Amino acid sequence: MSTLTVQGVSVSIQQQKILESISFQLEPGSITALVGHNGAGKSTIMKTILGLQEKKEGVIKLKDTFQKEDFVRFKQQLAYIPEEPFLLSELTVMQHFQLYGESYQMDKGKLYQKIAHYLNELEIADKQNEYPESLSKGMRQKVQTICAMLPDVPLLLIDEPFMGLDIYASDFLQQVMKEKVQNGTAILLTSHQLERMKDLADQYIMLQQGKVVGSGYMQDFEILKRRFE
Incomplete structure (x- = not known):
């Protein structure tokens, strides 16, 4: 199929x-x-x-x-990485990841394991409690990318x-x-x-x-x- x-x-x-x-x-x-x-x-x-x-x-x-x-x-x-990052101004970086995890009904243990891995690899672990407005465009793109990579979708x-x-x-x-x-x-x-x-x-x-x-x-x-x- x-x-x-x-x-x-x-x-x-x-x-x-x-x-x-x-x-x-x-x-x-x-x-x-x-x-x-x-x-x-x-x-x-x-x-x-x-x-x-x-x-x-x-x-x-x-x-x-x-x-x-x-x-x-x-x-x-499905998951999606847009050309321009679209993040919610009222949510922190970590809250974006948690929202995605809930939306896709991900196992919490697996979710946080993936979050930690991606934050470390993309070198933004120190930004997880920041709001989008305080991030550069490149940082926002990294956050958007992680969001889409979290769920295992077809x-x-x-x-x-x-x-x-x-x-x-x-x-x-x-x-x-x-x-x-x-x-x-x-x-x-x-x-x-x-x-x-x-x-x-x-x-x-x-x-x-x-x-x-x-x-x-x-x-x-x-x-x-x-x-x-």
């Missing part, structure tokens, strides 16, 4: 068609790069899968759960995963992503860092003006890329 099925999804905003009949599948234990120029529709696909953007037509299914039929169960099976969506992260944090995130894939998670990500994407992703989906214009194995991406340059 595919982890994610997107079938015939179209999105229009103020009468303008943003996505047109998008279809693809993600298999368990795979990393798929969503590539294309600015405005191609990459972030819109992410937001549509998340339910933040309403679709005009089409079907989105996560394992055996249809987005439209059981949205709560659908959302509990699907992980990542929009520009390395934005705002230092080299060490980027390398650590890449390592964690590979570990999650080994445990069966499917990852869909966008990034302008194509060299890192080529080392990381198994497959690609190429968008142009809201349409899928190509897909395949990542090693074949350079051939297709040259056709559209």
